[in-house]
Amino acid sequence: MIVARLREILGGAGLLVEPGDLGAYRCDSVHRVDAGILCVARPADTEQVSRVVAACRAAGVALVPRGGGTGFAGGALPLPGQDAVLLSVERMRSIRSIDTVGDVMVADAGCTLHELQQAALGVNRLLGLDHGGAGSSSIGGNVATNAGGNNVLRYGMARDQVLGVEAVLADGSVLGPPSVLRKCNAGYDLRSLIVGSEGTLAVVTAVALKLRPAPIAFATGVFGVESPQKALDLFLLARSVLGETVSAFELMSRPAVEFHFAHVKARREPLDRPTPWLALLEAESTSRFMDLDAAFQSLLDRAMEAGLLLDGSVASSIAQRRSMWALREGIAVAMGEARFHIVKTDTAVPVASSPEFIRRVESELEHRLPRCRPVAFGHVGDGNIHLNVLPPPGMADTEFRMRSEELSRMIDDIALSLRGTVSAEHGIGQGKRDALARMLSPAEIGIMRAIKLAFDPVGVLNPGKLVDRQPT
Numbered sequence: 065m066i067v068a069r070l071r072e073i074l075g076g077a078g079l080l081v082e083p084g085d086l087g088a089y090r091c092d093s094v095h096r097v098d099a100g101i102l103c104v105a106r107p108a109d110t111e112q113v114s115r116v117v118a119a120c121r122a123a124g125v126a127l128v129p130r131g132g133g134t135g136f137a138g139g140a141l142p143l144p145g146q147d148a149v150l151l152s153v154e155r156m157r158s159i160r161s162i163d164t165v166g167d168v169m170v171a172d173a174g175c176t177l178h179e180l181q182q183a184a185l186g187v188n189r190l191l192g193l194d195h196g197g198a199g200s201s202s203i204g205g206n207v208a209t210n211a212g213g214n215n216v217l218r219y220g221m222a223r224d225q226v227l228g229v230e231a232v233l234a235d236g237s238v239l240g241p242p243s244v245l246r247k248c249n250a251g252y253d254l255r256s257l258i259v260g261s262e263g264t265l266a267v268v269t270a271v272a273l274k275l276r277p278a279p280i281a282f283a284t285g286v287f288g289v290e291s292p293q294k295a296l297d298l299f300l301l302a303r304s305v306l307g308e309t310v311s312a313f314e315l316m317s318r319p320a321v322e323f324h325f326a327h328v329k330a331r332r333e334p335l336d337r338p339t340p341w342l343a344l345l346e347a348e349s350t351s352r353f354m355d356l357d358a359a360f361q362s363l364l365d366r367a368m369e370a371g372l373l374l375d376g377s378v379a380s381s382i383a384q385r386r387s388m389w390a391l392r393e394g395i396a397v398a399m400g401e402a403r404f405h406i407v408k409t410d411t412a413v414p415v416a417s418s419p420e421f422i423r424r425v426e427s428e429l430e431h432r433l434p435r436c437r438p439v440a441f442g443h444v445g446d447g448n449i450h451l452n453v454l455p456p457p458g459m460a461d462t463e464f465r466m467r468s469e470e471l472s473r474m475i476d477d478i479a480l481s482l483r484g485t486v487s488a489e490h491g492i493g494q495g496k497r498d499a500l501a502r503m504l505s506p507a508e509i510g511i512m513r514a515i516k517l518a519f520d521p522v523g524v525l526n527p528g529k530l531v532d533r534q535p536t
């Protein structure tokens with residue numbers, strides 16, 4: 065019945081029901097479901113979204129919002145055993161306006177992050193959000209997951225880019241159009257509640273995004289270091305020499321780099337000789353009065369003098385800069401495309417605790433599962449380390465899967481003991497709900513449930529994700 069009702073609302077082009085058409089919607093970057101999707105609703109505008117949400121609510125059918133399907137937490141897929149309508153915003157792709165006086169862009173939720181980055185650059189502005197999934201993830205999904213990525217240490221997460229959201233609530237009513245104001249203290253900040261709510265409070269249909277001056281100069285380098293502590297020391301030195309121009313500081317362990325080389329079947333060492341860890345440092349300037357190259361050189365001289373570096377290379381062309389980033393991004397891609405099970409984590413700890421976190425996890429892994437291979441990489445400049453684990457050589461996939469939960473939990477627990485988080489940027493979705501319950505106090509979980517209940521009293525929006533309305 066719901067399918068017939070949605071066909072009335074959306075017409076043929078707006079609804080997918082054939083098994084062959086649903087295939088592309090059955091996975092995200094990590095998970096896959098083989099059942100549960102009743103149909104995919106593809107509304108063309110906010111009004112249609114509103115009618116779809118109201119119809120699902122009236123029919124008592126779960127509605128799962130979906131953007132590019134690049135998430136890591138299973139948030140854009142039905143739960144096992146659940147029948148759901150997927151609502152994809154992929155046909156909502158307009159940039160509604162770009163205001164270069166107020167530096168605001170308003171875009172439909174289905175625009176990809178990459179499209180919006182390019183549109184901003186087209187008017188000499190920067191959208192301060194970037195990550196490896198930019199090409200296929202939607203801005204609605206980025207906002208719904210409060211995505212992080214490569215430039216958080218300078219520009220913040222998705223939340224920090226959002227001035228306003230337009231969103232459809234669980235009863236079909238519309239909040240919007242998105243506010244474009246830089247200052248607004250009128251009541252509770254509903255925008256901030258919706259950002260990061262992973263489709264459980266509202267369907268985001270449009271977003272007003274902050275723009276900034278576009279950088280006119282970049283300095284990018286890859287540096288070989290002996291240990292995470294040396295990397296951290298390099299980061300602190302970089303901040304003191306380069307100040308707020310530091311826009312990215314990424315760390316890659318040797319096993320992470322080797323994993324990428326094996327995946328692409330090519331060895332493109334960025335330095336003359338392999339080093340145990342690589343740090344990717346980038347600084348960017350928007351002012352022609354700043355000599356970024358000279359500042360970067362001064363940093364390198366001081367880092368060498370201080371004995372922080374084993375080796376280093378600074379990009380002298382755009383192609384070299386791209387190939388440095390391709391190495392870093394290639395690690396995440398290789399992890400996503402691996403054909404065997406990998407334990408994947410998304411922890412963050414206070415930046416100063418990063419070396420201790422990595423040391424403790426590696427030692428505990430060796431103790432619990434000798435010869436398993438920790439693969440650490442990530443946005444260490446903001447404390448977010450993806451400490452993934454590959455199986456010991458020769459261990460059967462099924463056997464390793466059985467250890468997965470124990471190992472993830474151990475890694476999360478070490479992060480929590482250092483006052484960290486179990487989810488830095490990927491969200492909670494369906495996989496991290498237990499970990500969230502371990503991390504937050506009963507008072508925090510209680511207020512989250514109350515918020516869910518207030519926004520979605522009957523539980524139509526992404527039920528079973530992030531937090532339930534009632535204790536289960």
Ligand SMILES: Cc1cc2nc3c(=O)[nH]c(=O)nc-3n(C[C@H](O)[C@H](O)[C@H](O)COP(=O)(O)OP(=O)(O)OC[C@H]3O[C@@H](n4cnc5c(N)ncnc54)[C@H](O)[C@@H]3O)c2cc1C
Pocket residue numbers: 092093128129130131132133134135136138139140153173194195196197198200201202203204205206207208209210211212213214262263264266267268269396397400489490493526529
């Ligand atoms: C190679 C690679 C690298 C990546 N690197 C990073 C990284 O560095 N940092 C990072 O944060 N992420 C990263 N990601 C993950 C991913 O791109 C982000 O989580 C992104 O924000 C998801 O957007 P999406 O449109 O694909 O959302 P989906 O995967 O479709 O959905 C994710 C969640 O958002 C909800 N949702 C989607 N659209 C809407 C909407 N319009 N309204 C309400 N809820 C909605 C869904 O219900 C789901 O809960 C990476 C992904 C890949 C493939």
